Amino acid sequence: KAGVTQTPRYLIKTRGQQVTLSCSPISGHRSVSWYQQTPGQGLQFLFEYFSETQRNKGNFPGRFSGRQFSNSRSEMNVSTLELGDSALYLCASSLSRIREGYTFGSGTRLTVV
């Protein structure tokens, strides 16, 4: 079966712009989570959606937002980009809770210049 698909793979944006990243989970998976990965901070949890509802949110500013659609696809948006937002953004899906473990996408590499 198809894995978790993230688009685009690479993005270059200018400081102050906004960006939208997309994630299509594995078919049947209703939970989608987003993580930010940077060399300095490691893997940090952004938010988790289940059946179009945000169930959990990490400690990120309000510039980071997300949503999930009825087909479980998810998007995350970052407004007013800062240089420090440069990172690999990873999407992960699971059936419901984490007991099965996540399946991760390959990520979107965002560079803010």
Add this chain to the structure above:
Amino acid sequence: AQSVTQLGSHVSVSEGALVLLRCNYSSSVPPYLFWYVQYPNQGLQLLLKYTSAATLVKGINGFEAEFKKSETSFHLTKPSAHMSDAAEYFCAVPNNAGNMLTFGGGTRLMVKP
């Protein structure tokens, strides 16, 4: 909140040598523990998971991990390293609600010929 600590951000072994990557969890016994591997420019791939059904867990690519409550540890091992094992490895623990993972800082494994 649950947390995990990975001792050693970099580990170097010779091809054919034993691989030992360390992970310690915070004091309360978690219901699940995970090891993930990340190859360059890719997302994370699940190696194995502990679910309390067995303390010795076998994963993919010849890796295994042993849960030791007395040592609050879940170290990852492989008897004989291959060049293809060179990657970054992450230990992770879920929160109580089961809707997010907290990752360790990661251990980069280098395999020398």
